[in-house]
Amino acid sequence: MRVLFVSANRESVPYPVAPLGAAYVAGAARNAGHEVRLLDLCFSEDVEGDLADAVRQFDPELIGLSIRNVDNLTYPASVSYLDGILAAVASLKRHANAPIVAGGPGFSIFPDRLLAALDLEWGVIGEGEETFCILARCLEDRREVPRLPNLIRRGEAARGVARRVGRFAGNGRPARDLLDNARYLALGGMANLQTKRGCPFGCSYCTYPQIDGPSLRLRPPTDVADELAGMAGETHIDEAFFVDDIFNQPHDHALGICDAIAARGLRIGWTCFATPAGMTPELARAMKRAGCRGVEFGADTASPSILRALAKPFPQEDLRAAARACREAALPAAYYLIFGGPGETADTVAETCDLIDALRPQAVLAFVGIRIYPNTPLCDVAVSEGLIAPADDLLRPRFYISPGIGADALMAAVGARARARPNWVVPALGIRSDPTLLARLRRSGRRGPLWDLL
Numbered sequence: 001m002r003v004l005f006v007s008a009n010r011e012s013v014p015y016p017v018a019p020l021g022a023a024y025v026a027g028a029a030r031n032a033g034h035e036v037r038l039l040d041l042c043f044s045e046d047v048e049g050d051l052a053d054a055v056r057q058f059d060p061e062l063i064g065l066s067i068r069n070v071d072n073l074t075y076p077a078s079v080s081y082l083d084g085i086l087a088a089v090a091s092l093k094r095h096a097n098a099p100i101v102a103g104g105p106g107f108s109i110f111p112d113r114l115l116a117a118l119d120l121e122w123g124v125i126g127e128g129e130e131t132f133c134i135l136a137r138c139l140e141d142r143r144e145v146p147r148l149p150n151l152i153r154r155g156e157a158a159r160g161v162a163r164r165v166g167r168f169a170g171n172g173r174p175a176r177d178l179l180d181n182a183r184y185l186a187l188g189g190m191a192n193l194q195t196k197r198g199c200p201f202g203c204s205y206c207t208y209p210q211i212d213g214p215s216l217r218l219r220p221p222t223d224v225a226d227e228l229a230g231m232a233g234e235t236h237i238d239e240a241f242f243v244d245d246i247f248n249q250p251h252d253h254a255l256g257i258c259d260a261i262a263a264r265g266l267r268i269g270w271t272c273f274a275t276p277a278g279m280t281p282e283l284a285r286a287m288k289r290a291g292c293r294g295v296e297f298g299a300d301t302a303s304p305s306i307l308r309a310l311a312k313p314f315p316q317e318d319l320r321a322a323a324r325a326c327r328e329a330a331l332p333a334a335y336y337l338i339f340g341g342p343g344e345t346a347d348t349v350a351e352t353c354d355l356i357d358a359l360r361p362q363a364v365l366a367f368v369g370i371r372i373y374p375n376t377p378l379c380d381v382a383v384s385e386g387l388i389a390p391a392d393d394l395l396r397p398r399f400y401i402s403p404g405i406g407a408d409a410l411m412a413a414v415g416a417r418a419r420a421r422p423n424w425v426v427p428a429l430g431i432r433s434d435p436t437l438l439a440r441l442r443r444s445g446r447r448g449p450l451w452d453l454l
């Protein structure tokens with residue numbers, strides 16, 4: 001079967017991100033015997049024309065649409081990408097007769113809602129490889145499609161869909177030859193790869209377990225190091241980002257990955273998301289040895305009461321211990337903060353800022369207001385506090401800000417702290433996140449995490 005994959009993402013902030021998820025599913029489809037192409041709309045200057053050309057040249061029998069982002073998560077400078085996605089789908093329908101199957105992280109948060117909005121029959125929630133290939137085979141053979149894990153059909157409720165918990169990507173690799181690596185690298189993007197899938201934590205606002213499933217599926221460390229070596233060798237990638245929800249859990253798996261990378265002696269720098277929970281000095285040293293240029297901790301807050309309100313899986317003390325571990329290993333550490341959670345007040349904001357100062361971070365990336373996603377405990381809190389109504393459509397971004405402080409006072413408090421510190425980035429308030437500065441940094445030829453370049 002001729003399968004055309006289309007990656008709808010066109011965002012270039014903080015830098016353009018290659019469609020790794022689509023490349024994984026395309027790789028699996030190719031391994032299953034299908035002929036595949038990938039149209040990446042990221043750099044397209046004429047979306048309608050490029051879609052029409054791709055359809056005319058390839059005449060696809062099936063289309064896989066990858067929806068990574070639906071909005072930019074940034075209050076008050078919120079941007080929804082929905083209109084662009086709707087236009088791409090309308091254009092695909094105009095030019096092609098083939099069925100369109102949607103998937104991707106953005107899709108997986110709103111599967112039933114997006115199938116209805118886009119008027120599509122099929123979608124895949126989370127990991128796509130195996131489900132997409134079985135669906136493709138059924139459609140090709142004109143057989144009835146059985147109920148499959150991760151597969152959702154228009155009109156079905158996402159809650160009723162069983163989730164796949166098997167092997168990581170069926171042990172396949174992404175079809176990296178379909179990605180325009182040179183272009184992404186030239187624009188300062190970090191190449192992406194993954195060591196595991198799944199997130200076992202239950203942070204109250206977060207979508208990761210919904211997208212990747214709550215059960216961890218780990219890759220053998222040598223397999224990851226081989227892939228990284230291949231990326232360095234074949235495509236001259238010198239900076240990578242581990243796109244795991246959390247790199248440093250389970251601890252010994254992360255340690256194994258670092259040891260396997262160090263044993264290869266690769267000259268490739270990398271960055272990752274991590275949790276302060278269980279971050280040991282041993283792991284920080286191993287990460288440094290393996291080429292880690294910096295670690296981005298998803299702290300969200302440092303106030304004990306807000307840590308509890310957000311159901312973060314660590315106490316404040318873990319933040320101190322993680323910072324100590326990184327400092328001793330000379331591993332730069334940045335902290336993501338999200339201000340405005342349930343119970344936030346001027347005092348808890350100050351508490352967070354004071355502790356973060358004490359950690360002497362390399363950088364702080366702060367957001368104000370928390371994106372409310374459906375089927376999360378935070379959504380229930382927002383409903384119970386009357387901030388949203390149960391029937392509100394959350395596909396268009398809505399944000400939670402604690403009534404205990406309010407949006408204006410929160411932005412003033414965070415803005416004052418951030419402006420007084422040279423290493424705080426607050427995209428919502430335009431603090432050290434001016435798009436022209438970011439673009440200049442990206443093109444400067446210096447590589448690595450942008451916060452390290454600031």
Ligand code: B12
Binds near residue numbers: 012013064
């Ligand atoms: C790592 C990451 C980043 C890194 C990326 C680094 C890099 N070099 O790649 C950084 C920090 C740069 C980043 C930035 C942003 N991110 Co981000 N990011 C993630 C994260 C944690 C993982 C994404 C990933 O690569 N996964 C690994 C790949 C292999 O998996 P996948 O894409 O999900 O693909 C699988 C399935 O989805 C499915 N699939 C994918 N495509 C298709 C297609 C078909 C047809 C099918 C059937 C299946 C399918 O199968 C794939 C393989 O199993 C996700 C959260 C998450 N758990 O998904 C957020 C996430 C994708 N990001 C999000 C957002 C919003 C952003 C930003 C806009 C934030 C901002 N304002 O800066 C930017 C946008 C950047 C850009 N240019 O697009 C949101 C998107 C949801 C939304 N509200 O729109 C997410 C979901 C986080 C969240 N809060 O919920 N991000």
